[in-house]
Amino acid sequence: MEIIAGQLSLQENIVLKHKIMPNIKIFSGSSHLDLAQKIADRLGIGVGKVVSRKFSNQETCVEIGESVRGEDVYIVQSGCGSINDNLMEMLIMIHACKIASASRVTALIPLFPYARQDKKDKVLMDDLLTAELTFNIVPVMLITEDINLLFCFGCDQSGFFISQSRAPISAKLVANMLSIAGADHIITMDLHASQIQGFFDIPVDNLYAEPAVLKWIRENIVEWKNSVIVSPDAGGAKRVTSIADRLNVEFALIHKERKKANEVDRMVLVGDVRDRVAILVDDMADTCGTICHAADKLLLAGASKVYAILTHGIFSGPALSRINNAAFEAVVVTNTTPQDDHMRQANRIKTIDISPILAEAIRRTHNGESVSYLFSNVPL
Numbered sequence: 381m382e383i384i385a386g387q388l389s390l391q392e393n394i395v396l397k398h399k400i401m402p403n404i405k406i407f408s409g410s411s412h413l414d415l416a417q418k419i420a421d422r423l424g425i426g427v428g429k430v431v432s433r434k435f436s437n438q439e440t441c442v443e444i445g446e447s448v449r450g451e452d453v454y455i456v457q458s459g460c461g462s463i464n465d466n467l468m469e470m471l472i473m474i475h476a477c478k479i480a481s482a483s484r485v486t487a488l489i490p491l492f493p494y495a496r497q498d499k500k501d502k503v504l505m506d507d508l509l510t511a512e513l514t515f516n517i518v519p520v521m522l523i524t525e526d527i528n529l530l531f532c533f534g535c536d537q538s539g540f541f542i543s544q545s546r547a548p549i550s551a552k553l554v555a556n557m558l559s560i561a562g563a564d565h566i567i568t569m570d571l572h573a574s575q576i577q578g579f580f581d582i583p584v585d586n587l588y589a590e591p592a593v594l595k596w597i598r599e600n601i602v603e604w605k606n607s608v609i610v611s612p613d614a615g616g617a618k619r620v621t622s623i624a625d626r627l628n629v630e631f632a633l634i635h636k637e638r639k640k641a642n643e644v645d646r647m648v649l650v651g652d653v654r655d656r657v658a659i660l661v662d663d664m665a666d667t668c669g670t671i672c673h674a675a676d677k678l679l680l681a682g683a684s685k686v687y688a689i690l691t692h693g694i695f696s697g698p699a700l701s702r703i704n705n706a707a708f709e710a711v712v713v714t715n716t717t718p719q720d721d722h723m724r725q726a727n728r729i730k731t732i733d734i735s736p737i738l739a740e741a742i743r744r745t746h747n748g749e750s751v752s753y754l755f756s757n758v759p760l
Contacts, residue, residue: 403483404746405448407473409457411466412718415490415735416456422739432469440465442472448482452746454567455485456738459493460694460717467493467554471561478562486565486745487558488738490716491664491692495572497550555579567741569716569734570663570691585751587741589691589714590619591758592732594626596712597659600730601687607657608632608683612674620661632658634674647677654682664692665713668699672706685709692716693729700726 407428408416420427429445455477457470470487477485551573558566559582566584571577577584597604604627611620611633624631632651658678665671665688675686686708693713695703703711703726711726713719714734723729740759744751 403451405451406454409466409469409473411461412458415715418735419739422735423743440469440472442469442476444476444480448477448480450483453477453482453485454488454742456488458717459489459491463493471557474561474563484564485562486567487563488567490569492568492571494550494554495576498573498576499549500547551576552579572663585741587737588755589734590623591756592734593689595758596732601657603657607659608653610658610660612660612662612670616662623661634677647673649677649681653678655684657685658683660688662690664694665690666694667697668702672702675706675708679707693719693722695722703728
């Protein structure tokens with residue numbers, strides 16, 4: 381007999397879920413307790429007991445407060461706040477569960493830490509010469525005196541650049557650390573670079589906020605049929621074309637040129653936004669310099685309104701003051717990172733709850749079902 385969970389009472393739903401999902405434990409790190417609680421509530425189970433503290437020398441100590449022997453364990457920890465402390469805490473929790481005989485340990489990481497350090501990049505010669513306290517780089521004024529060093533350099537219209545031959549690929553390092561700690565499976569959302577999945581030798585499910593974003597647009601932007609989906613940089617073109625196709629609207633992109641890190645020198649709009657609602661879409665916003673410059677560019681190009689929709693709202697440094705001074709109708713982010721403090725300081729910030737997507741991913745993983753349904757649908 382088929383039982384439809386939506387037709388049952390809340391208490392019956394919880395009992396049913398316990399029958400369907402035995403031997404499962406959800407634990408939360410310190411980074412985002414609220415999200416872990418929402419996921420657990422959605423699944424009808426409680427968050428496991430964990431005690432995390434620091435010794436006087438700042439070493440992290442984590443104690444799992446209940447048995448995990450033979451259990452399917454999920455550890456929720458996002459790459460936000462005190463990122464290094466939270467990463468170490470998660471590694472210790474994974475290790476603690478693994479050596480306590482958990483049958484499987486899954487790290488649920490809504491915002492993957494160090495995801496922007498996914499490759500070696502090039503540095504402009506101007507950056508090397510003007511580097512001060514931010515980067516521990518010695519200016520190489522005498523580079524032309526050593527003919528052998530000239531082969532390390534190339535030149536384009538914006539000046540000399542050098543390959544960062546000694547730069548780390550920190551996202552790969554984090555992947556190795558998670559695997560060595562004992563993680564059997566990774567669940568994350570909107571990786572900054574999808575190739576990070578290839579850094580792992582264990583299964584990685586990269587979920588997408590796109591279905592939740594589409595739902596928010598249809599429900600909250602009255603003029604969405606007269607909108608243009610805009611990418612603030614060329615790298616997000618694939619993301620915005622997918623959303624534009626599903627909404628059956630046009631898309632545009634902004635090409636940006638940087639002279640220094642976190643400083644955009646020039647922006648060129650490719651596409652027509654005149655007398656339309658412009659919806660900027662990106663995977664994350666940190667200092668918000670790019671999206672605020674993009675909003676100004678779109679208004680100058682004739683856009684009637686500008687929205688920004690971002691999966692990960694990091695909002696560090698001057699981000700909140702920039703949002704308050706910008707001409708956004710709303711800046712919409714998911715709750716992959718805590719947003720309560722940000723919303724109090726900037727009333728334009730709105731949130732999309734992605735806990736139903738993450739909870740359904742846990743349920744499907746635990747029951748051995750496919751999670752591909754979540755790539756294009758929001759759980760009811």
